Amino acid sequence: YAEQVRAGRQLSDLPDEIRAGKAQMLDLVKSGDIAAAYAYVESLPADVRFAVKPFFTHFTAGRTTEAATANAAAWLVSMLINGFPLMVSAQVRLEGDFHELHGVTAVPLILSPTGWSRTVAMDLAEDELDLLSASVLPTD
Structure with missing residues (x-):
């Protein structure tokens, strides 16, 4: 599975790919081209997109990332309390x-x-x- 996701890319390059992806996405958001920023994020390899997309959401969706994190934590606690x-x-x-x-x-x-x-x-x-x-x- 990792070979499919990486498509010839090396894991050691992932941090640089994430930094470059975030920078390109932020440049598009700052220019006001949200549609292009979204299309760019969606075009990234899955592992890079997984790291970059939360930043896209944070900078374009009215801070829903915090609500999603709180929701996930509440769900986790609820499941554990219920056994x-x-x-x-x-x-x-x-x-x-x-x-x-x-x-x-x-x-x-x-x-x-x-x-x-x-x-x-x-x-x-x-x-x-x-x-x-x-x-x-x-x-x-």
Whole structure:
């Protein structure tokens, strides 16, 4: 799946692609061409669009991003209060639970009212696993 999303692009280039995408989108918004800014954001690769689109929404939709975040948090709390387990990404201390990683980092896991029960297995590309491994905060 990662190969389809990346279409020959490298994960190490993603931060620069996001910065360039945000800058181009903001230039279009500042010029008043909201339709062109939207079309530009929609034309971005999915992983870049995922990072740039919230900024487009923030700068063009009357600050709905904060309301959406609050709504998501309220929904999460409601589901947990009512006893529904959820798959979420969260920072946890790992002891080999996910790709043999040890330390604190964010991973997909099952969360319930009693806490998190297990990580959710994911196939990661080699460069994704390298960057995730580099992000782990040791706890020793």
